[in-house]
Amino acid sequence: MEKLTKIEKPDHTKYDFAELAKELFKSDSPLMKPIFNTQFPEYLHWSKIKRKEWLPDDMTAEKFWAYVKAFRHIESLGTPISDQEGFPFTWGKLHYYDQFLHEMDLHMGGHLMGQNNITDQQKLEYISRGLMEEAIASSQLEGAHTTRIVAKKMLREGRKPQDIAEHMILNNYKTMQAIESGFCKKELTLDMLNELHRMITQNTLAKDEQGVFRTDEDKIVISPRGDEYVSYICPKIAFVEQELPKLIAFANDQDKTRFIHPVIKAIMLHFWLAILHPYIDGNGRLARVLFYWYLLKHDYWAFAYLPISEMIKKSPGQYSKAYIYSEQDDNDLTYFIDYNIRKIQQARQAFSEYLERKKKEKEVENKIVRSKHNFNKRQYKLLIYFYRNSKERTNISAHSKIHHVSRVPAANDLKGLSALGYLTSQKQGKMVYYYPTEKVKELFQE
Incomplete structure (x- = not known):
């Protein structure tokens, strides 16, 4: 029988919670600054906190961890997500989230990154680029062994996929296109979820496994390192079937009693589908597709430009740990939310730099336009591309x-x-x- 590998953390429950809370919220408590350090610029787990030089001098690292846990418990908010034992996942709204979410509202649904002079043609080009990069990176995260250059060439030229890796990428690209062009206008249903799964697994799974739930006999476990280290044992399919209607209701915003910002909610959906792991394969890709579906459905259309999986691919170990910490540290979903927010910020920064490069290219284009050459816009864009990529x-x-x-x-x-x-x-x-x-x-x- 598979055995779950537990992460290290001290037992904070041996300390009196009431006493910890009393000390924390004294008006002159010296604990608040080091506790702030555990939340920004990264939401830290015990494995990192215990080594920090800013730990209080007058207590052990273990006792400080107990204060951290007490603070996080007091500040925590509920979610509809539960583990296999029925215990709920919670999350904490960190101090910088309001500013981050305000920036999302300003720049990801209205003016693109603060720029209001983007043409419709440029939007189409940026979306095409974003969907390609996301399709490639998301597939590579799931084991598609091919280079970005080869994959982009296949998508651009319309060449048929030559192996499973290329099929994964093409499937992801077509699915992302379908989300952007039509699925984002639909309510989520179980049939739609199965259809999306069939789309991303076409020619990569047996037909009787596409859009069909796994069984308990499949005994799916997650082992990030590919060895005896098991970070997650997938739940029984009866639990999955019990929880999926709740996920679908959450995705369709049926609970009007509490508001969760769409970006946070999209991250929660990403996590929820991934831990339920309904299918034998393709769950990670489907979870990331669901993230984009929810944001585009709520008019955060600029997310179609951001290949967030490209940022995740640069730190796959941290991505795995964001899941593990959330699952094993008292169901604290903040680890996963915080990791994804940082990846969104990085993707925005990378796209801003891309826009700056395009602006400089435009200056070169204008030089050509002013010359005597009678190229149309498509032709001189191709010439610029070949000038920069001569091979x-x-x-x-x-x-x-x-x-x-x-x-x-x-x-x-x-x-x-x-x-x-x-x-x-x-x-x-x-x-x-x-x-x-x-x-x-x-x-x-x-």
Whole structure:
């Protein structure tokens, strides 16, 4: 029988809770500053707190942990999520969350990152980029072994997937497109959840496992390191079937008695589906899809630009620990919420830097526009891309997808640049690919 590996933490229950609370909330309590340090810039677990140099000198690290736990308990808020024993998960609204959520309201549903001069065409391009990056990174988190460059080339060129990893990425991309274009307008149902699962697992699971719940005989366990270290044992399917209607009601905002900000709620849905683990595979990808579905449904449309899984992929160990700490430290969901908020902030920063690069590219584009060359906008964007990526290639399918035009104008763009000597074409099988010539470099050095 699988044995759960428990994380280390001291027993805080041996201290009197009433006495701890009394000390904490004295008007001149010296404990509040070090307790603040346990929450910002990261919500810390005992494993990190015990090594900090700012621990109070007049008590053991174990006793300070008891104060931390008392404070967190007093400040905790309820959720509808429960563990297999029926104990609820709680969360704490940290001091910086209000400012963060205010920024989300300002910049993720209205003006894009504070910019109000983004054209509809640019929005389409940014969404296409964001969905591609998210599809690739989310699949790589689940074991899709392929490079980002190869995966993006497959999606842009419309090439058929050659292995399971590429099928995972293409499935994720199509599912994210479906969320953005239509599913985000729908209420969540069990049928829709199963349909989304079929979409992300097509050609990667047996047909009788797509959109079908696992069984108790499957005995799914989570082992982040792939060894005897088991961080999570999935619940019995009867528990899953009992909890999923609650998740669906929560996702459809049926409880009008309490408000939880949509960003926090989307993170909770991500966590909830993942720990229920209803299917034999694809649960992580589906949980992240559900996160995007909920935010786009509530008009936080700029999240379609943010490949948050790309940020998670840079710290997969921390992602695993965010789950483990939330599950094993008294069902404190704040660990998972805080981790995801930090990843959203990083994704926003990365996208802001991307917008800045696009702004500089625009300045180069304007230089071309002012010149005597009679390129259309799509053509000179392609020339800029090839100037920066001289070993890349394109084809009619990729060019039409990137610029959201039909194949006829896309073909005319490429043939026109070929006639002018900026591109050369090569046929490979049934596909014709276009490559930049030296004339592209010369163009930008005029």
